[in-house]
Amino acid sequence: xxxxxxxxxxxxxxxxxxxxxxxxxxxxxxxxxxxxxxxxxxxxxxxxxxxxxxxxxxxxxxxxxxxxxxxxxxxxxxxxxxxxxxxxxxxxxxxxxxxxxxxxxxxxxxxxxxxxxxxxxxxxxxxxxxxxxxxxxxxxxxxxxxxxxxxxxxxxxxxxxxxxxxxxxxxxxxxxxxxxxxxxxxxxxxxxxxxxxxxx
Numbered sequence: 001x002x003x004x005x006x007x008x009x010x011x012x013x014x015x016x017x018x019x020x021x022x023x024x025x026x027x028x029x030x031x032x033x034x035x036x037x038x039x040x041x042x043x044x045x046x047x048x049x050x051x052x053x054x055x056x057x058x059x060x061x062x063x064x065x066x067x068x069x070x071x072x073x074x075x076x077x078x079x080x081x082x083x084x085x086x087x088x089x090x091x092x093x094x095x096x097x098x099x100x101x102x103x104x105x106x107x108x109x110x111x112x113x114x115x116x117x118x119x120x121x122x123x124x125x126x127x128x129x130x131x132x133x134x135x136x137x138x139x140x141x142x143x144x145x146x147x148x149x150x151x152x153x154x155x156x157x158x159x160x161x162x163x164x165x166x167x168x169x170x171x172x173x174x175x176x177x178x179x180x181x182x183x184x185x186x187x188x189x190x191x192x193x194x195x196x197x198x199x200x
Contacts, residue, residue, distance in 0.1 A: 016101075016153040016154055016155055017151055017153050018161045018165060018195060018196060019150070019151065019161075019164075019168070019195040020149070020150070020152075020194050021150055021190050021192060021194070021195070022147065022149045022150075022190065022191045022193070023147065023150060023172060023188040023189065023191065024145070024147045024188065024189060024191050025143070025145055025146040025187065025188050026188065027185055027186065028142035028143065028144065028186075029051075029109070029142060029143045029145075029146040029178055030126075030142040030179040031049060031050060031051060031055075031143075031177070031178040031186070032178070032179070033050050036140065037140060038140055038142060038143060039109055039139060039143060047143075048109075049143055050107065051104045051107050051148045051177070052104070052177075053103065053104050055178070056102055056104070056172070056177060057091060057092075057098065057102055059171050059176075060091065060168055060171045061088055061091050062175075063167060063170065063175055064084075064091075064167050065084040068083075068084040068088070069084045072084075072087075099154065099155060099158040099160075100154055101153040101155050102151070102153075102168075103152075104148050104149070105149045105150075105151070106147075106148060107147070107148040108146070109143045109145065109147075110144045110145035111141075112142060113144065115141055118141070123183050125180060125183060126142070126180060129179065142180075142185060146188075148188075150168075152164060161196070165195050169190055169193075172187070172188040172189075172190075173187060173189055173190075
């Protein structure tokens with residue numbers, strides 16, 4: 001009975017999964033948890049960090065909305081995001097549930113070494129942000145390296161798989177996630193992927 005249930009669950013996962021890939025940071029990553037800490041250290045000394053599915057979806061939505069508004073909306077109404085938001089309802093909003101489910105797993109991170117040297121050369125915005133964490137600054141530094149796996153599921157039989165998968169890869173690689181993305185932080189390149197939408 002247990003094996004049958006597992007088989008059924010795995011079958012459903014395979015049916016709805018449109019993308020599975022692994023990503024590695026190519027720049028510093030400056031994420032944060034509910035206390036704004038970039039990372040924590042477990043009792044065993046393991047570095048623990050978080051990559052947020054919601055942030056990936058949020059950045060993807062911003063990217064697709066901007067592209068749609070630029071190329072598919074009347075040129076006299078480029079600042080009107082109403083049509084773009086309506087088009088992107090498949091990613092969810094305040095009143096509509098997303099048709100796509102993102103799942104981040106196996107997050108591994110590496111602490112920044114040589115923090116003194118980093119502080120000497122860090123951008124002014126980073127210095128300013130770290131000022132408010134004087135008492136526990138250690139846990140608010142960007143991370144040197146982060147890897148994670150990402151799965152994307154189409155739970156509503158939407159026909160936007162290519163847009164979602166391709167947009168996600170471009171978002172992680174060129175827009176970034178976390179803080180200081182305008183300074184080049186938070187960029188991730190795929191090291192492996194499987195996708196029916198893009199081809200393996």
